[in-house]
Amino acid sequence: MMDSSIIFEVKNLKKFFSLEHKSVLKAVDDVSFTINKGETLGLVGESGCGKTTCGRTVIGMYDRTEGEILYKGKDIRRLKGKDRKAYNKEVQIIFQDPYASLNPRMTVADIIAEGIDIHGLAKDADDRRNRVNHLLELVGLDKEHGNRFIHEFSGGQRQRIGIARALAVEPKFILCDEPISALDVSIQAQVANLLIKFQKELGLTYLFIAHDLAMVKHISDRVAVMYLGAIVELDESEDLYKNPLHPYTKALMSAIPIADPKIERERQRIMLEGDVPSPIDTPVGCKFQGRCKQCMERCRTETPMLKEVSKGHLVACHLIEEEINI
C-alpha cells in the first residue's frame, strides 16, 4: 500500500539526450527521491548540473529515458483521459524567466484564466472574472491590471502573474523552476515570501530548484544537492547546512557568504579545482572524482549509491561509507 503522505516518488530516473556522432548527454543520471505532501524539497547545484531537466522530467514535461515516476502511487506515463486531466490540474510549474513565460499577445486576465478555461472551472463569464480578480489580489496586484498586457509590468510583477496562473487551477504541487533567480534581490524576498505564504494557506507542495543556497535554506524543508546529473547528498535543510558530509556539499556550503564582516573575514573557503566536467560521455565511478581531494581508487571504478547515514540524511560517497562503516 502506498504511503499517502508521499506526492512524488522518483526511482532511478534517467534522462539522456542523444547528440550527433552517437554521443549521449546524461542530464539526469540515476536519481531517486521522494517528495512528501506539504513540504518543500530544495534542489541545488551549479548551472548545468541538470536541476531543471530533472524537475521537468519529474512532472512529465520531458519524456524520461529510464526509471519510474509515481504521482500519488500512479505512474505518470500511464495517466490517461480523466486521470491525465486531473494530473494536469494538480501539478503546475513556475518558470525562471518571467519575460519568456507569459504570452505577450494575451491580457493578464487571459493569461491567468488559461487554466480556468482549459479545465472549465468557471461557471460563466462573471465567475471567471471574479476568480481572476481574486487571484490578482492574492498575488498583490490590482484587479485593474487584468486588462493590461505583460509588457507594462516589471519582472517581479510578471513573476507574480506567473504564480497566479499556476494557482488558478488550485494545484497540489508546484515545480518552482528557479522562480526568483531572475529577479532583483529586493524582489526575491517578496516573491519567496509569497510562495511560503501560499504553501501555508493552500497546503501546497513544492519542488524548489535554485542555485541561491541562502534562499533555498530559507524556503526548503529538505534539500537535495545535485552534481553532474546525480544527487550527491539529501538532508533536512538545517542539518545539511550545519553538517554537510559530501566533499562537494562541503565546498558548496563554504561558498555561502556570511552577513557579518567579522565572521566573513575568517570564513575558510574550500576551493575546488577545475571546472564541472561535461555531462557528455561521463566516466565510470563517482561523478565528483576529478575534483575531489580525497578521491580513492574505489571512486574511479564504482559509482557510489545514495545511502542513509543518519535518519533522513542520505549521502553518495565511498569515503563517508567507509568512515562510518555502512
Added chain:
Amino acid sequence: MDVAIGTMEREEKEDEEKKERNNKNGFYSNTIDDLRFAKVVQSEIMFEESARPNINYWKEVRRVFFKNKIAVTALVIFVLLVIISLVGPHIRNIDYVSMNMSEQNQLPSAKHWFGTDNMGRDLFCRLCNAVGISLLIAVICTVVSIFLGSAYGAIAAYVGGFVDEIMMRVIEILNSIPSLILILLILVVLGNSIPTFIFAMVFTSWTGSARMIRGKVLQLRQSEYVLASEVLGATKRRIVMKHLLPNAASLIILDVAGSIPGFVGSEAGLSFLGLGLQPPAYSLGSLLSLGQQVMAFYPHQMVAPAVLLAIIILTCNLIGDGLRDALDPQLRN
C-alpha cells in the same frame, strides 16, 4: 535578506491597518471636516477602479494604427486610388478599347484627362484599368504565396526531423536558381497568360514566407508560455489558436503588407521588359513601357503610369510600417 523580509511584513501590517480604518470610517474620518468634504461611498471607488474597459489586442492595434498620421494618410490615398481605378472607366463614358486614329497622342484635355496614346485610346481609363489589374495580380500572388509558404513552413516546423530536413532542402534548391530565369522558363513552357504569370511569380517567391514562418513556429513551440500551456493540459488546437497563431499573425500581416508592393513592383518590372502581360492585356508596367517609347515627344504618357506606380508602392510601404508599429506591443509607449 532577513531585514528585507522584516520590512515587508511591517509594511503589510500597516497596509492592513489602513484598510481596516478605511472600511470602518470611510477616509480617515477623525480628520475630516464634514462640512467641507462629502463621504465617498466604497462602491463608487470600486467603480472608478474598474472603469477601464477590457482592451483586446486587435482593438489596441487598431487604436495605435489610426493614431499614426502618416500611415492613415497613406491608407486614405491608397483607398481613394483603388476606388477611382474601379469607378473611373465607367463614369467617363469613353470608348477606350477600340483604336481611334483621329485622336492619336493627344495632350491632356477636358475630354481626355491624361491625353491619349498612339492608338488614340483614353489614357486615364487605361491607367485606371492598369492599376486594377496590377493590384489584382499582386493581391492574388501575395495571398497564394503567403498561404502556401506559411502552411509549408508551419508543417516543416511542427513535424520536424527528417521531413523538415527534406522540406528545407527543397527550398534551398529553389532559391539557388535565379528567379528571372525560372519565371522565363515557366512562361515559355506554359504559355503567357495572366494565370501562368501569377503561377510563375508565386513559384519563385513563396520560399521567403515559408522560411520565416518555420523559424517563428520553431521559436514559439519552444517558448515557455507554450510549455506552461502544455503543463496546464491545453490541447494542440488551443495552443495553435491561442499561442502560435496570434503570435505569428502579426508576422503574416507584415509579410502581406510587404509583399503587395513587392509584387506590384516586380510585375511592373517584368511587364516593362516585355516578359509580363502581352497585349491586348496591359498593366502599369506595360503602359510604362509604351510610354517610354514615345518619351521624347509625349513625356506625360510615361510620367503618368510612373507616378501612379510610385504612389502605390510608397503608400503600401507606409501602411506596412504603420502596421508594424501597431502590431508590436513592445514598440508602443
